[in-house]
Amino acid sequence: MAKTPKRVAVTGAAGQIGYSLLFRIANGDMLGKDQPVILQLLEIDNEKAQKALKGVMMELEDCAFPLLAGMTAHSDPMTAFKDADVALLVGARPRGPGMERKDLLEANAQIFTVQGKALDAVASRDVKVLVVGNPANTNAHIAMKSAPNLPAKNFTAMLRLDHNRALSQVAAKTGTAVGDIEKMVVWGNHSPTMYADYRFATVNGKSVKDLINDQEWNANTFLPTVGKRGAAIIDARGASSAASAANAAIDHVRDWVLGTNGKWTTMGVPSDGSYGIPEGIVFGFPVTTENGEYKIVQGLEIDAFSQERINLTLNELNEERAGVAHLLGQ
Numbered sequence: 435m436a437k438t439p440k441r442v443a444v445t446g447a448a449g450q451i452g453y454s455l456l457f458r459i460a461n462g463d464m465l466g467k468d469q470p471v472i473l474q475l476l477e478i479d480n481e482k483a484q485k486a487l488k489g490v491m492m493e494l495e496d497c498a499f500p501l502l503a504g505m506t507a508h509s510d511p512m513t514a515f516k517d518a519d520v521a522l523l524v525g526a527r528p529r530g531p532g533m534e535r536k537d538l539l540e541a542n543a544q545i546f547t548v549q550g551k552a553l554d555a556v557a558s559r560d561v562k563v564l565v566v567g568n569p570a571n572t573n574a575h576i577a578m579k580s581a582p583n584l585p586a587k588n589f590t591a592m593l594r595l596d597h598n599r600a601l602s603q604v605a606a607k608t609g610t611a612v613g614d615i616e617k618m619v620v621w622g623n624h625s626p627t628m629y630a631d632y633r634f635a636t637v638n639g640k641s642v643k644d645l646i647n648d649q650e651w652n653a654n655t656f657l658p659t660v661g662k663r664g665a666a667i668i669d670a671r672g673a674s675s676a677a678s679a680a681n682a683a684i685d686h687v688r689d690w691v692l693g694t695n696g697k698w699t700t701m702g703v704p705s706d707g708s709y710g711i712p713e714g715i716v717f718g719f720p721v722t723t724e725n726g727e728y729k730i731v732q733g734l735e736i737d738a739f740s741q742e743r744i745n746l747t748l749n750e751l752n753e754e755r756a757g758v759a760h761l762l763g764q
C-alpha cells in the first residue's frame with residue numbers, strides 16, 4: 435500500500451536554493467523513493483515573488499513526479515506550515531548595501547520569530563525543522579525560542595555544506611574517495627569561524643590525520659579554505675552557492691529521517707551541554723541518527739588547538755545571541 439504523503443514546507447521557495455531543492459524533494463531524494471510528498475511553498479507577500487513561485491510550480495507540474503502528491507503556494511507562514519512534517523526555512527533577508535551585521539541579525543530575527551511562532555501554532559508536533567537561511571544557527575535558535583510548545587530538539591541548522599566541503603578537501607589532499615571518508619566533524623557556527631576537524635576521520639579504516647600529518651596545512655590551508663568557501667563561490671559565480679546548499683539540505687534531512695547506520699555526520703543542533711557548549715546554543719556537533727532522532731557523539735578528546743577553535747566559534751554565537759536577546763524577551 436502506498437505511504438501517506440508527508441507535508442514538506444519550504445520557505446524562500448522561489449529563490450535560487452529553492453530552485454535546486456524542490457525538484458529533488460519531489461523526486462524522492464530527501465524522504466525516500468517510496469514516500470509521496472506534498473509541498474507547501476512560502477514566499478514573501480509580493481507580486482513578483484508570488485509570480486515567480488507560480489512559475490516554479492508550473493515547472494514542478496511539468497516534471498510529472500510520481501511522488502508529488504500535491505503542492506500549494508503561500509504568503510502566510512500560518513497556512514504554509516499547517517501540519518508540516520518537515521520545514522525547510524531557506525528564505526531569509528540578504529545583506530543589503532550599507533547593512534551592518536547587527537541589522538542583518540535583527541531583520542532575520544523578526545522573520546524567524548514569526549516563523550517559529552507559526553510552526554508552534556500549526557505544524558505537526560513532530561516537525562523536523564532545518565534552518566538554511568543565514569545566519570543559520572542564530573535563526574534556528576530564534577525559531578526554537580519562539581516555539582515553546584515544540585520540542586527544542588526539532589530545530590536544527592545547516593552545517594552539512596561545511597561538512598561536505600571538508601570531506602572534498604580531505605579527499606583531494608589524500609587522493610582518496612569522498613565516500614570512503616568517515617567521522618568528519620564540523621563544530622560551531624555556519625560562518626568562517628566554524629571548526630572542521632578531521633582528527634577522528636578515517637579513510638578505509640586509516641587515520642586521516644596520520645595520512646595528512648601536516649598541522650601547518652590544517653591551520654593555514656584547510657580551515658581557511660572550508661571556512662571561506664561560501665565567499666569564494668560568491669566571488670567566482672557572482673551569486674552564493676545554491677545547488678550545493680540544496681544538496682546539503684537534502685543530505686541533512688535524509689540522514690535525520692532515514693538514519694546514518696552508525697556513521698557520523700554534522701548537524702547544527704541545540705546543545706545539551708555536551709563539550710561545554712551552553713545548553714540551547716545551536717552548534718555544529720558530530721551526530722549519529724536512528725529512528726528519526728539524532729544523538730551527539732560523546733567522549734571525543736578536545737586538544738588545546740581544537741578548544742581554541744571551538745571557543746572562537748562559540749564566542750561568535752554568544753555575540754549573535756546577545757545581539758537578538760532583546761527581541762526574544764531575554
Ligand SMILES: NC(=O)c1ccc[n+]([C@@H]2O[C@H](COP(=O)([O-])OP(=O)(O)OC[C@H]3O[C@@H](n4cnc5c(N)ncnc54)[C@H](O)[C@@H]3O)[C@@H](O)[C@H]2O)c1
Nearest residue numbers: 446448449450451477478525526566567568570592595679
Ligand atoms: N546554511 C548554509 O550552508 C547556506 C548555504 C548557502 C546559502 N545560505 C543562505 O540561504 C538563504 C537563501 O539563499 P538563496 O540563494 O536561495 O537566496 P535568494 O535570495 O535567491 O532566495 C531567497 C528567497 O527567500 C524569499 N524570502 C525572504 N524572506 C522570506 C520570508 N520571510 N518568508 C518566505 N520567503 C522569504 C525571497 O523572496 C527569495 O525568493 C540565504 O540566507 C543564504 O545566505 C545558507
Ligand SMILES: O=C(O)C[C@H](O)C(=O)O
Nearest residue numbers: 568595663664665674675
Ligand atoms: O550566503 C552566504 O553568505 C554563503 C553561504 O552561507 C555558503 O556557505 O555558501
